[in-house]
Amino acid sequence: MFDLERWQEIFDTIRKNKLRTFLTGLSVASGIFILVILLGFGQGMQNGISYEFEEDATTEVEVWPGVTTKGYMGLNPGRRIQLRNENYQTANSLYSKEIEYKSPLVFVNNVSVNYGKEALVYSVRGVSQDYQFIENARLHEGRFLNLKDMTSTGKVAVIGKKIKDDVFLDVETPIGEFINISGVLFKIIGVFDEREEREEERIYIPVTTAQKVFNGADRISNISYTLPKVDNFDQAVAQAVSFKENLRSYLQQAHTVAPDDTSAIQVWSALEEAKRYFSLIGNIKFFFWFVGICTIIAGVVGVSNIMLIVVKERTREIGIRKALGAKPWSIILMILHEAIFVTAISGFAGLIFSMAILEIVGPHVQVDYVVNPSVNFNVALATVFVLILAGTVAGFFPAWRAANIHTIDALRDE
């Protein structure tokens, strides 16, 4: 390897056979290039999907009622289920150990919202003080609802940043301003922002106030929970599934719903959803690896093909060298050295080129579910070495054969 004379000999050969060297190098470099780009996009999809799920707390579980589809205990199907405060409180005390944050949800419908003379078309939701953490909402200014607002049925509201940007252009801050919801004035105490603008078009008021002021009695629309975080993903999914099943069966009992009637009480768990996506990513990544490895194999076959042709083409030259006193091993080493050198240089060129593209273009990719495609440098490096090794093995056999052709026959080769 460190024989300077042989290096010179190889550089001579390469310099004088540029096309051949270029073609060999191209097949190696493109193999690496395709692999790295594919792996990069696999990683990008994983990043993208993780990003989408960061929007809400990943351990969120949400319950909403529907309509029964089965008769049960003498009750007819088609009955509309209504959740009530009692259900919420009982569930909380039953599963208090498994719950991190909890909030009932009251959709305040059919109300008019006004700020001064301006009519606002934003949804109004009654929520608890925990809802901020369930939605992963960040406070932009002011504060979120608190326990005191709940117990005192405070007439306070938290608005999304988009509402602030759309409506409160004339004032420095909307905090302290009043909005009129169906004739009742609510004081704005905070502004939150979310990653998605859609979720910033909401006005949150205390759930107790929502029930009391807008004739809600003890009715609630939805219930949202988050579960404590667990490091192990599978464990977290298992925890979410068992919580979901327990919650459903309690609510089914409380509302006299058949145990197999899933549409009457609907429970959704973000983790289960996430698991489906992650297994999808797993499959996509597997596919990318598969394609990438096939590409590498094609590259290796290409290299060995070219090596075979190179050796065939050089048979006579090898014969001449042997007649002049080249030992078989020096022939093998010469061909291998050249093969390794060419695959290494072009492999690294492909690696650097593709990594550069990922580095430069990656952060600017603006596609849903693809965020910052990038590749683990060590993985890419390892593939280059695999390719070099494969090139060596692929080059060795033709070289070995060439070195062992009888010199007389090699000289006769045209």
Next chain:
Amino acid sequence: MIEIKDLHKSYKMGSNSLHVLKGINFNVEDGELVAIMGSSGSGKSTLLNILGMLDEADSGTYVLDGIPIKNLNETKAANYRNKFLGFIFQSFNLINYKTALENVALPLYYQKMPRKQRQEKAMKYLEQVGLKEWSHHLPSELSGGQKQRVAIARAMVAEPKVLLADELTGALDSKTSYEVMELIQNINDQGNTILVVTHEPDIAQMCKRIVHLKDGVIVKDEKVKQVRAKVNV
């Protein structure tokens, strides 16, 4: 310089065995210029290949400058070829992507001589064959005679004990052939031992001794009066 005793060689051709050399006995002294003549199939190329250690005899002994040549493996043969022998071929066998100088320097590369020294020495031999100005040309840019001169310089550069030439004028016209033979005679005059395989009588007459080979045996071995090539040019 070369001592050969009772050399036999046969080739397997399917189920048949072709007996090519049938007991060759033959000595070459230092400084001789020997022509080996014979029609095709007489075994002259086989004999040269054995002398050149490109092939091995089935039986018999071969001693080169006091060293018995036997039990050759590829590595050992390569070593001996490099040190003791210089080859000149009918089809020149220059490496087409190397310049004249690099071609001449190649045997020295396999002696592990440093690059600079190699090139100096190769240049010296190129000058001897009158191609100093052509040293950086590729073989494709040289005429047949020039190519053969480069090949001769390459055979000489390692200062071998014996030069082996296989039909060295076979691809050249007669004028060029004589020029090449003149060079060979000059090299011989400097005391080098040369063996020339040929089937052209006029080329053979330019040597000092002619060995006639027929059907694998030496039929005639005679000293001749050397015809100087220069006279004919």
